[in-house]
Amino acid sequence: MAGRIDARLAELGIELPQAAAPVAAYVPAVRTGNLLFLSGQITLENGELRHKGKLGDGIDLETGRQAARLCGLNILAQAKAALGGDLDRVVRxxxxxxxxxxxxxxxxxxxxxNGASELMQEVFGEAGRHARSAVSAGSLPLGVAVEVEAILEVAD
Incomplete structure (x- = not known):
């Protein structure tokens, strides 16, 4: 039986990608107490890099939002993997x-x-509303336009 969040994803027409393996010396997720820290996720889609380049130089705002949303999908995929396939364990x-x-x-x-933030709110409702930082970077790994990391409160 699909969980509440899996049902919500299906209702939204969202299929999560496979959680990507790390490409350097880190782990995708670390849990301490009831917090799950997710490493920065980039714009990987089906194993291929998407949305490479700079905002303000060849990448427009809407493409940037799509890139952030893709990062958000990868965050959800990593969270699902770290939580044994059960996104219903995400409290906030x-x-x-x-x-x-x-x-x-x-x-x-x-x-x-906002592309990632709005996705979290679509999927988790009020529990998807979060604190946030959005900062400029002179460059990002593999030349991607956006990278997003997350902290989630989770239940056992």
Missing amino acids: VVKLVGFVNSTPDFVDQPKVV
């Missing part, structure tokens, strides 16, 4: 941190990271 999305590969004069990082 506590915080997202979004990094936007952007030019020095680009100032809409918050609008870009």
